[in-house]
Amino acid sequence: MGAAQQAQDPARIHGLRPARGATPYFAILRKLGQPLWAAPLPNGWSDVAPDWAASDSVLGRIDFGYSHAARLPEADPLALADAALGPVLRPETVTAICRAGSRAEAVSLLFAAPEFQRR
């Protein structure tokens, strides 16, 4: 979609954007603190957990997980948890998933669980 078309899209004027088509992955990567082709020199991305555990970056990941969860088709959250984490899945996370008020909430809780974050 060209810039002129974008400017004419009524939804943009109202503060919304069409959600169809490609997900703006560059923007997501930037928001998650790892912009494409922008690794700090000379050491590259840190491989130490505390460097990725600042409050705002953890909350950023949680928000992304929540936004992404809502776009997944109605999958079984427990099956998804089992497939993603297997034996690492904690009973507390299973309980939280089972008590969730919707599938999107359940998948958000899975994405935000510490064992998923550290996987």
Place this chain on the structure above:
Amino acid sequence: MEPLPLTRRTTLLGLSAAFALGRVRLALADAATQRRFVVVLLRGALDGLAAVAPYGDLNLAGLRAGLLSPEPGGGKNALLDLGGFYGLHPALPGLHAMYRAGEVLPVHAIAGPYRTRSHFEAQDLMQSGATETDATITSGWLNRVLLELPLGSDGSDAAGNGLAVGMGTPLLLRGQAFVDSYAPIGFATPSPDLYRRIAALNEPDPLLGPAIADGLTAQHFDEETLAAAGKAQRALHEGYGFSALATGAGKLLAAPAGPRIAAFQLEGWDTHGNQVALLRPPLSMLDAGLAALKTALGPAWGETVVLVITEFGRTARMNGTRGTDHGTATVAFLLGGAIAGGRVRSPIPLSAFVFSRDSDLRCPHLRSSRSKRA
């Protein structure tokens, strides 16, 4: 203006087959291009007795004294009167104003034709229109409605496309018909209650636990501010607040060639504990969003029907954690300039035969139709 021929039966009790086969589809089809239909899905099971409290019912205090708002006239946090027996939750002043203008029809003690108490399954059935014994339907009933809308004289889709607003397209709108999907730019953020559960899940983790707790405190998502009305007001103005979405969607719906059918989904209704504090923010969000939708629609509000539904109800009796558990019947709202509202549709009297022995709010209509079949 003549009210749309929407009846309680076709619109609410018969969300399954009746919607696809019955009069509602015809009502929309007959309406051709100018009428709008908006569905607001409340995911998590709204407590109907909290949203529209039958304060005139003598059984109520014995079942849920800890959850009741003061009767109308009883101060700032009192129920908003709906005509002497029912009162609207104090967090719904916008809806109350519309009710007084005759634009809101709360329908009480209603339930879908399914009896599952799983949020996931019930939300699927509410949106697909399938029954528990016939789960083969994989599209949403509102998408199937789109397929039935008339084409314009030039063969184009005169009614425009359906519109999913917010994150993702709900099952309600998925299916064969093309549906536009709009979302605000940027990430959505979980509700304070969901954040709280995420924080609890991470609490044992030495790195993530403190990081999340600190982050939420910095954003004022901590326990004390959760109940404060100011918090909910602030969240309304964030991109993913219902008000912002409703304003955007309302303008699209109002446009001459815009969509005619839209769906929203709101979370945060599963109030198993601390219900009084937890229910207020989502109710405020709903209230402000519905008012914003009306404003954004402008004159088109007069040709709009909004249906607010949730997957099932909650127990009438308060549980041990000052909340309510999964139940049967609840309240739904029909609103819009085309609605003959200003009254509450409900079985009368609501008590006695409606409250079951386990203090669930039953749906008398469904019970009677069942017994007829039996």
